Structure formats: C-alpha cells, structure tokens
Amino acid sequence: MFAFAAVLTAFSVIVVLAAEPAPPQPALRRWSHPAEESSRSVRRWFEELPAALQYSEVRFKDGDDARWAQPTWDDADWEVRGFWALPARAGVQWVRFRVRMGTDGRMALPAGIMISTVRAYELYWDGVLLGSSGVPGTDRESEQVGRVDEWYSIPGAMRGPGEHVVAMRTSSYRVGFPAATSGFRFLLDEPALLQGKVLREAFVPTLAAGALCMVGLAGLILWLATARRPTLLLLGGVCLSGAVMQTMQAFRWFFHYPADWHYPVLAAMVALVGVQGIFMVAFVVMHFDVPRRRWVLGGLVPVFATVSWLSPERMNLEGVWILAVGIVVSLGCAGWAVWRRRRGAWPVALGVAASAILLVFEAEDFRASFFLKFLPVLIGLISSLALQLQDERRRAREAQLTAARMEIELLKKNLQPHFLLNTLTAVSEVIEQDPAGAVKFIDDLAGELRSLALMSGERLVPFKRELDLCRAHLKVISRRTGREIGLAVEGVDEEALVPPALFLTLIENGLVHQQAPDRVNFRLVAQPGGAGMRYSFLSPGPTRKLAGRPGGGTGLRYIKARLEESFAGRWTLSQGAVDTGWETVISWHPEPATGGEA
Amino acid sequence: MKLVLIEDEPLVAQRLARFCREILAGGLEKLHAAATFDEAAAWLAENPVDVALLDLNLEGQDGMELLKRSVASSFHTIIVSANTDRALEAFQYGVIDFVPKPFSRERLAAALERVRHPGARAAFAARNLAVKKAGRVELVAMDDVLYVQGAGNYSELVLANGRRELHDKTLEKLEAILPADFERIHKSYLVRMSAVKALHASEGSHYEAELKNGVCLPISRARYKELREKLQ
Structure with missing residues (x-):
C-alpha cells in the first residue's frame, strides 16, 4: 500500500512535472527610440524626447488579470502590436512594454509621463499604480471616460537605472471614433519639458x-x-x-x-x-x-x-x-x-x-x-x-473728374469767350443802328445762357430743355449771321432724358463744317431702335472743303464722353455724308438690359 | 486806300464797313466786302488792295492756313478776331495789326493808321515770312534773312545760306512788319544791321555796307551818316 502510494506519488510528480510547461524562453526585446516607431503626423512629439530613451516593442493581451501589472509577469506569449493598433470596443485589454535609458540601461529615467488617448486606462509602473484616466470597463456602462491628455510623475526611487515595465489596463467603449483600432501617445520626459511642448x-x-x-x-x-x-x-x-x-x-x-x-x-x-x-x-x-x-x-x-x-x-x-x-x-x-x-x-x-x-x-x-x-x-x-x-x-475718382470736366465743357460751350465776343460785336453794331432790335438780340442771348445755366451740373436733362437750348442758340446765330436757321424735330419724346448740349454740339459742328443755304433747318428724327431709341441728326448742306469733317474734334469727344457717362457701353454713334448733308446717328438704351453693372 | 474786308457775319461786316468809311472818308478809294477768303481771293486777283481786314477763327488749322495765305500776299493784313489769345502768333506771321472783337472805331482807326503812315511798324515784328511757292505758302524764318532787295512790286529775301525767296509785298510794306534790327539803307535794300561788318565810303560819294559774308550793298547818301552812328 505504502509502496503503491509512493509509486503513485512519484508518478504524480512525474506527471505533474511532465504536465508543467517548459519555462518560457525570455522574450527577445526589440529596443528603439520612440520617434522611429511613430507616424509622421505625431513624430514631432517624439523627436525631442531624450536621445538615450528607448521603448521596447508593445505587447498586447485581451482579458483582465491583476497580475499582468507585475514586472515579473512573463508576457512572451503576448501579441506584439503597435501603440495605435489596439482593437476598439473590445472589452478590457492589457498593454505592456519596457523603457530604459541607453542601450545598457545604466542611466536614470526622466520623471514625467504624458499620455494622450481617448481610451480609459490604469497606468502601472513596475507593478505600482501610478494613476488612471477614467475607469476601464467591459462595456459602455461600466467604463468611465478620463481626459484626453494626462500627466504623471514617477517617484525618484522608481526610475533608477535599468529596465522598467509599463503596463496599462485599458478599454475603449467611449472613444467615439468610428475606426476599428485606437491607441496611445506615451511620452516620457522631464515634466517641465513636456509642459513646454504643450x-x-x-x-x-x-x-x-x-x-x-x-x-x-x-x-x-x-x-x-x-x-x-x-x-x-x-x-x-x-x-x-x-x-x-x-x-x-x-x-x-x-x-x-x-x-x-x-x-x-x-x-x-x-x-x-x-x-x-x-x-x-x-x-x-x-x-x-x-x-x-x-x-x-x-x-x-x-x-x-x-x-x-x-x-x-x-x-x-x-x-x-x-x-x-x-x-x-x-x-x-x-x-x-x-x-x-x-x-x-x-x-x-x-x-x-x-x-x-x-x-x-x-x-x-x-x-x-x-x-x-x-x-x-x-x-x-x-x-x-x-x-x-x-x-x-x-474709377470713382475718374468718373467724378469726368463729370466735373463735362460740366466745365458744357459751360464753355456757350460761355466760351469766342462765342460771346463775336456775339457782343454783333450786338454793339445793332445797338448803334437799331436799339430796339438790340434789346431783342440781348434777350435771345440771355435765353440761351439761361437754358445753359439750368443744365449745368446735370448729367441728363429732358429733351424739351435740350431742344429749347438748341433753338435759343439757333436764334442767336440767325441774328448774328442774318440767316434763318431752324430745327425740325420728329418723333422725339420731350420727357425722355438726354445728356445736356448733345444736339447743341451737333448743331455747332454743323454750322462750322457744313455750307448750308441761308434758309435751312437742322433735322432731328427719333425712332425706336433695338432696346432703346435711335436719333438721326442731319446737318444740311455740303461739307466745306477747307474744314473737312475730322473723326474726333472736341465736339465729338464731348458727345462721346457724355454718352459714356450716362449710358456706359450701351450707346452707338455713327456719322457720314448723305445726299442732303451730314448725318449723325446716335442710339442708346437707358436701362441695362441684363441687370449687370455697366 | 483800297480795302477788302472778309467777314461772314453781316452785322459785323456792316460795322467794319461803316467805321472804315468814317475813318478814311475821302482817303477810301475802294471797299469790297466778302463773306469768305475764297470769295475775296477771286476778287483780289483782279483788284489789288492795300489792306485786308480779315475775320478769322484762329482756333483751328484752317484759320492759320488762311492767315498764312493772307500775309503772303502783297497787301497788309489786319486781323479782326475774337481769338485774342492767338494775337501774338498772328503777329509772328507778319500781320500789321490785330483788332480784338468787339472793337471800337478808335481801335480800328489806330490799325488803319499803321497802314497809312509810312514808316509805322507793327506792334510786334514778324518772326516768319510767308512766301508763295508753286501755289503753296511756305514759311521763311526771319532769323535766316540777311537782307531784302526791292524789285518793283515785289521783294527778294536773301537768306544767310545764299538762297533767295520772292515775296509779294513791296519793300515798304515788308519794312512795316520786319524786326527793328532791319534798316532801310537804300531805296532798294533793307538790311539786318547785325549782319553788317563795316560801312565804306569810296570816291564819288559812293557808299557801301560790307556784310559779314563779304557781300557789299549800296547805301544811300542820305542814310550813311545816320547808319554809321547807329553801327558805332
């Protein structure tokens, strides 16, 4: 019986010894500076960590066991994973890795740890709980969130030369990120330097x-x-x-x-x-x-x-x-x-x-x-x-200047010394020869000047006023020259707006350039054309040989500038000799057709 | 005095004609009024005159062209114009006077007086002389003229480069518009005094002016003494 028991015991021992797994070979550690393992987007965080600092590979295990925090625990069979390859929303997991200073680990380690992660975790340093961020749990309810960035300090006695084991118990039910994995940024440096980085x-x-x-x-x-x-x-x-x-x-x-x-x-x-x-x-x-x-x-x-x-x-x-x-x-x-x-x-x-x-x-x-x-x-x-x-x-300044110049041009038109002096010369003759006629003459001149004064400063005037001005001018000219020059108008809407002295300028040009008979009419005919109105103006009589009709005298420049001022880009002007004289055709449309700023 | 007036405004023409008649009275031999220069030119071809009263709009190119044609002619030109700002320019072309509009009888009388009075000169001397050449009018710079030789009804301008140009005006009329530097040294010669090198008196009361380019011109006996004093 005793012998049987002894044999059985021996057998048991043998069986037990046989059943006991062979002690694992110490895991082969891969050491590197953390910057080498980090991705480009976060590398700047690691590059400034102490040059001698080395992290081992990161080992990962699903499940939960308090002993896994111990530095002596053998994690050789744990899965090697990167810091950022931890499965999300998959229960409690453990991560272990080692740190040292220098390849021989103979230097002491810095005192500060900074961890940035959305995971909940407990942090163990050589088996001692240094701190935690939230509480890891096995489901969303049991997990409590921590803070995205946390700082820890390692007591002096715990960071002497040699290898140190970092273990983290973690879960990630509240990360929010849809990705299947998440991870940690683990920085080890002097606390002041970590603060400076932040x-x-x-x-x-x-x-x-x-x-x-x-x-x-x-x-x-x-x-x-x-x-x-x-x-x-x-x-x-x-x-x-x-x-x-x-x-x-x-x-x-x-x-x-x-x-x-x-x-x-x-x-x-x-x-x-x-x-x-x-x-x-x-x-x-x-x-x-x-x-x-x-x-x-x-x-x-x-x-x-x-x-x-x-x-x-x-x-x-x-x-x-x-x-x-x-x-x-x-x-x-x-x-x-x-x-x-x-x-x-x-x-x-x-x-x-x-x-x-x-x-x-x-x-x-x-x-x-x-x-x-x-x-x-x-x-x-x-x-x-x-x-x-x-x-x-x-542009606004130029427009202002143009407007001012136009006003001056307009005043110059009939207040120009040449016109007034010539008229006064004629008036002085009439005064001496026919005092009553002289009064009428002066009235006519005053009429023209009044029409003109009414327009000064206006960009557009009703056609009625423009035509009044033209007729007043022709009256003065007729008196001066002894001719009968009139203005025949067809189809013009007297309320429509026109740049001041536009047709007066055409009359002046006609008087200078056309050799008209003594009794004659200028003709202005308005017709609807295109989107607006088309005005054709005839200065009767053949063109004077000496004068010709230059393409752009001051008069024509005035007309074009006035048209551009009020109908920018929406007007046309053409002119040429016709059988009965010189025809100028001007058309414009008052409102922009498409609502675009001109 | 024979007159032509060129003015397209009848009231002003009427006024000019009236004043001329009043001022010149018996001295007025003939007065012709025309509305344009072309109209007057046809008449002038047959009827020589002493003076043209010319209304010009000097603003444009055309006015200046007419002015040149007028001053290149044998008669004196009096401009009657409202373009007083162009008066100096008109004088430079050789008009005898410039009457600004509106004008009084007195101002017109003063202008006509310059024409009538022998030896009277324009208020401002010409700086260019317009000469007719092959139907065109060309300008000769006054500074280029050394002397002018009379040749009956016209004159010959002798230039520093030796060229000679004919001018329709008589020596007397030219004298009225030339700069004061030009002296009448002989009935047939007007000389720029600054071009004279020396005066010589030779036997037989024969007087000569030697120019800097070596040319010798006769001097009338009556003018010799006065000229010698001026030159000294």
Missing part, C-alpha cells in the same frame, strides 16, 4: 485664432459699413470659421477636456475646414465673376462629403483632403481669372499655389500648422480685394 503646441493655433478673428471681424465690419460687398462677407467667413477651428485646436491644451469630447471636437474642426473651403472657393468665384458659380459651389459640398467618407480612419487627413479639394478648385478659378486678365488674379493664384505646395510637403501635420499653411491664401485674397477696391476708387 505650450508650443498651443502657441500657433492661439495666435492664429486671434489673427483670424481680427481679420474676420474687420471683414464683417467693412461689409456692414460699406456697400455690402459679398466678397468682404466671404472673407469674413473664411477667417471666422478658421478662427473658431483654431480656437478648438488651442482649447485642448488649455482646458483638458474629457476624452469623449475629442471625436466631436475633431469632427467639428473638419466641418469648419469644409465651411472654410466653401467660403474660400465662393470668394474666388464671386471676386472674379467666374461663370457657372452655382455649379462650382454646389458641386463642392458632395465632393467634400465624399472625401470625408473615403477617409474615415484618420480625422487629421479628412481636413487635409477637404482643404486640398478647396485649394485645387480655388486654384482652377484663380487660374481662369489670370487667363482672363482679371484684376488681382495673380495674388490669389500665387497665394493659393503657395498654400498648395506647403500642404503637399507636410500634409499630415495639418491641424497644428494650419494657419501657416493657410496664410498665403489669406494674403492673396486680401491683396486681391485691396487691388479691386483701389481700382474702384480710381
């Missing part, structure tokens, strides 16, 4: 938010104060949406918001980039009057949506691609404007192109340096707007 990260977005906000508000105020120019509103929109987006970017670093805010915040930022892209394209399209603007703008929304949908994994890149699409469309429109020689097209084209180049070279580090990338576009848009405003001011 400040630096916050600096550009803070600056950008302030700057964009100011420019945007300036655009809105200018829009309200001036003539409600839509491009000012759009510029304001571009800047203010950018300012809000950058405020959200900076917000993270000043108010350490809960981890489950992160996804909505990033989604809102992507949406804001989309809004900004639409404003930017709309600005270019409106500014340069690009044809089919509704198609261009209407097409952008589905394109943006498609781009977002095609890249659901990486929040960062959605914004980049949306901005890239906006920039490509803007570049196309600006290129079109350059080709059509639109004023201010070059600054926009150059600014957009510069932004495109910056974007291509550093696509992934997008949100943090958004402002620097967008700055060339902004400068281009503002420069172009400034050029356009400058142009408009110049």
Whole structure:
C-alpha cells in the first residue's frame, strides 16, 4: 500500500512535472527610440524626447488579470502590436512594454509621463499604480471616460537605472471614433519639458485664432459699413470659421477636456475646414465673376462629403483632403481669372499655389500648422480685394473728374469767350443802328445762357430743355449771321432724358463744317431702335472743303464722353455724308438690359 | 486806300464797313466786302488792295492756313478776331495789326493808321515770312534773312545760306512788319544791321555796307551818316 502510494506519488510528480510547461524562453526585446516607431503626423512629439530613451516593442493581451501589472509577469506569449493598433470596443485589454535609458540601461529615467488617448486606462509602473484616466470597463456602462491628455510623475526611487515595465489596463467603449483600432501617445520626459511642448503646441493655433478673428471681424465690419460687398462677407467667413477651428485646436491644451469630447471636437474642426473651403472657393468665384458659380459651389459640398467618407480612419487627413479639394478648385478659378486678365488674379493664384505646395510637403501635420499653411491664401485674397477696391476708387475718382470736366465743357460751350465776343460785336453794331432790335438780340442771348445755366451740373436733362437750348442758340446765330436757321424735330419724346448740349454740339459742328443755304433747318428724327431709341441728326448742306469733317474734334469727344457717362457701353454713334448733308446717328438704351453693372 | 474786308457775319461786316468809311472818308478809294477768303481771293486777283481786314477763327488749322495765305500776299493784313489769345502768333506771321472783337472805331482807326503812315511798324515784328511757292505758302524764318532787295512790286529775301525767296509785298510794306534790327539803307535794300561788318565810303560819294559774308550793298547818301552812328 505504502509502496503503491509512493509509486503513485512519484508518478504524480512525474506527471505533474511532465504536465508543467517548459519555462518560457525570455522574450527577445526589440529596443528603439520612440520617434522611429511613430507616424509622421505625431513624430514631432517624439523627436525631442531624450536621445538615450528607448521603448521596447508593445505587447498586447485581451482579458483582465491583476497580475499582468507585475514586472515579473512573463508576457512572451503576448501579441506584439503597435501603440495605435489596439482593437476598439473590445472589452478590457492589457498593454505592456519596457523603457530604459541607453542601450545598457545604466542611466536614470526622466520623471514625467504624458499620455494622450481617448481610451480609459490604469497606468502601472513596475507593478505600482501610478494613476488612471477614467475607469476601464467591459462595456459602455461600466467604463468611465478620463481626459484626453494626462500627466504623471514617477517617484525618484522608481526610475533608477535599468529596465522598467509599463503596463496599462485599458478599454475603449467611449472613444467615439468610428475606426476599428485606437491607441496611445506615451511620452516620457522631464515634466517641465513636456509642459513646454504643450505650450508650443498651443502657441500657433492661439495666435492664429486671434489673427483670424481680427481679420474676420474687420471683414464683417467693412461689409456692414460699406456697400455690402459679398466678397468682404466671404472673407469674413473664411477667417471666422478658421478662427473658431483654431480656437478648438488651442482649447485642448488649455482646458483638458474629457476624452469623449475629442471625436466631436475633431469632427467639428473638419466641418469648419469644409465651411472654410466653401467660403474660400465662393470668394474666388464671386471676386472674379467666374461663370457657372452655382455649379462650382454646389458641386463642392458632395465632393467634400465624399472625401470625408473615403477617409474615415484618420480625422487629421479628412481636413487635409477637404482643404486640398478647396485649394485645387480655388486654384482652377484663380487660374481662369489670370487667363482672363482679371484684376488681382495673380495674388490669389500665387497665394493659393503657395498654400498648395506647403500642404503637399507636410500634409499630415495639418491641424497644428494650419494657419501657416493657410496664410498665403489669406494674403492673396486680401491683396486681391485691396487691388479691386483701389481700382474702384480710381474709377470713382475718374468718373467724378469726368463729370466735373463735362460740366466745365458744357459751360464753355456757350460761355466760351469766342462765342460771346463775336456775339457782343454783333450786338454793339445793332445797338448803334437799331436799339430796339438790340434789346431783342440781348434777350435771345440771355435765353440761351439761361437754358445753359439750368443744365449745368446735370448729367441728363429732358429733351424739351435740350431742344429749347438748341433753338435759343439757333436764334442767336440767325441774328448774328442774318440767316434763318431752324430745327425740325420728329418723333422725339420731350420727357425722355438726354445728356445736356448733345444736339447743341451737333448743331455747332454743323454750322462750322457744313455750307448750308441761308434758309435751312437742322433735322432731328427719333425712332425706336433695338432696346432703346435711335436719333438721326442731319446737318444740311455740303461739307466745306477747307474744314473737312475730322473723326474726333472736341465736339465729338464731348458727345462721346457724355454718352459714356450716362449710358456706359450701351450707346452707338455713327456719322457720314448723305445726299442732303451730314448725318449723325446716335442710339442708346437707358436701362441695362441684363441687370449687370455697366 | 483800297480795302477788302472778309467777314461772314453781316452785322459785323456792316460795322467794319461803316467805321472804315468814317475813318478814311475821302482817303477810301475802294471797299469790297466778302463773306469768305475764297470769295475775296477771286476778287483780289483782279483788284489789288492795300489792306485786308480779315475775320478769322484762329482756333483751328484752317484759320492759320488762311492767315498764312493772307500775309503772303502783297497787301497788309489786319486781323479782326475774337481769338485774342492767338494775337501774338498772328503777329509772328507778319500781320500789321490785330483788332480784338468787339472793337471800337478808335481801335480800328489806330490799325488803319499803321497802314497809312509810312514808316509805322507793327506792334510786334514778324518772326516768319510767308512766301508763295508753286501755289503753296511756305514759311521763311526771319532769323535766316540777311537782307531784302526791292524789285518793283515785289521783294527778294536773301537768306544767310545764299538762297533767295520772292515775296509779294513791296519793300515798304515788308519794312512795316520786319524786326527793328532791319534798316532801310537804300531805296532798294533793307538790311539786318547785325549782319553788317563795316560801312565804306569810296570816291564819288559812293557808299557801301560790307556784310559779314563779304557781300557789299549800296547805301544811300542820305542814310550813311545816320547808319554809321547807329553801327558805332
């Protein structure tokens, strides 16, 4: 019996010994500086960590066991996974990796840890719980969210030379991100340096938010104060949406918001980039009057949506691609404007192109340096707007000057010394020979001057007044020359508007250039023509040989300038010899046919 | 005095004619009124006159062309015009006077007096002389003229480069519009005094002016002493 028991025991021992798995071989650690393993978009965070710092590979295990926190726990059979390849919404998981300073691990480690993640976790350092962010759980209800960024410090006694084991117990039911995996950014450095990094990260977005906000508000105020120019509103929109987006970017670093805010915040930022892209394209399209603007703008929304949908994994890149699409469309429109020689097209084209180049070279580090990338576009848009405003001011000034010059021309027409002196010479003869006739003569002259005075400063006068002026002038001329020169009018609406002294100028030209008989009539015939009226004016008699009919004397220049002033681009003038004299045909239509600004 | 007046406004023509008759009274031999220069030219071809009263609109090219044609003629030209701003220019072409419109009888009398009075000169001397050449009118710069030689009803302008140009005006009429530097040294010669190198008196009361280019011109005995004083 005893012997049986002894045999059984021995057997049992053998069986147990046989059943006991062979002690695992120590896992082969792969050591590297964390910057080597990180993706481009976050590499800047790791590049400045101590040069001697080394992380081992990351090992992952599904399930939950408190012993897994222990540094002595053998994780050789755990799955090797990257920091960012942890399955989302898949129960409690453990992650283990090791850190050391120098290849021999003889240096002490820095005292600070900064972890950025949307996951809930507990952090163990050599088996000691350093802290936690939220509470990991096995479902959405049992999990509690932590903060997206957290800082921990390692007590001095725990960070001496050698390898240290970091273990994290984690779950991710509240990450919000639709992607199938999520992960950690784990930084190990002196606490002050980690804080400095955060400040630096916050600096550009803070600056950008302030700057964009100011420019945007300036655009809105200018829009309200001036003539409600839509491009000012759009510029304001571009800047203010950018300012809000950058405020959200900076917000993270000043108010350490809960981890489950992160996804909505990033989604809102992507949406804001989309809004900004639409404003930017709309600005270019409106500014340069690009044809089919509704198609261009209407097409952008589905394109943006498609781009977002095609890249659901990486929040960062959605914004980049949306901005890239906006920039490509803007570049196309600006290129079109350059080709059509639109004023201010070059600054926009150059600014957009510069932004495109910056974007291509550093696509992934997008949100943090958004402002620097967008700055060339902004400068281009503002420069172009400034050029356009400058142009408009110049045109307005020129129009003012033209109007002033026209008024002077008008006064000169009959107040010109030559006309008055010649008339006075005739008057002085009549005074001596026929005092009663002289009074009538002076009355006629006064009549003409009064007609003229009534018109000074007017851009348009009723035909009745124009015809009165012409007849008054012909009366004076008839008295002076002893001829009987009249004006026959057909079909003219006396209430219709006409630039002052237009037909008076044609009469003056006729008197100078045509050799008319002593009793004669000028003829003005109005007919509907095209969208407006057509006026044909006949100066009777053959053209004087000596004088000829130059293409553009001062009289004709006055007429053309007056027509352009009131009917810009909507008038025509032609003239030539006919059997009975010299015919001038002028037509214009008073209202723009298509509602476009002339 | 024979007169032609060219004025297209009947009231002004009437006034000019009336004043001329009143001013010249018995001195007026003939007065013809025409509305245009072309109309007057046909008449002038048959009827030589002493002076033309010419109304010109000097603003345009045409006015200046007519002015040149008029001053190139044998008669004196008095411009009657409202374009007073062009008066100096008109004088430079050699008009004897410029009467601005509106004009008084006194102003017109003063103009006619310049024509009537021998030795009277224009208020401003001509700087160019218009000469007729092959049916066209050309301008000779006054600065190029060394001396003028009378040749009956016309004159010959002798230029510094040796060229000679005929002018329809008599020596007397030219004298009235030439710069003061030109002196009548002989009944047939008007000389630019600055071109004279020396005066010579030779035997037999024969006087000569030697020009800087070596040409010698006769001097009338009556003028010699006065000229010598001027030259010194």
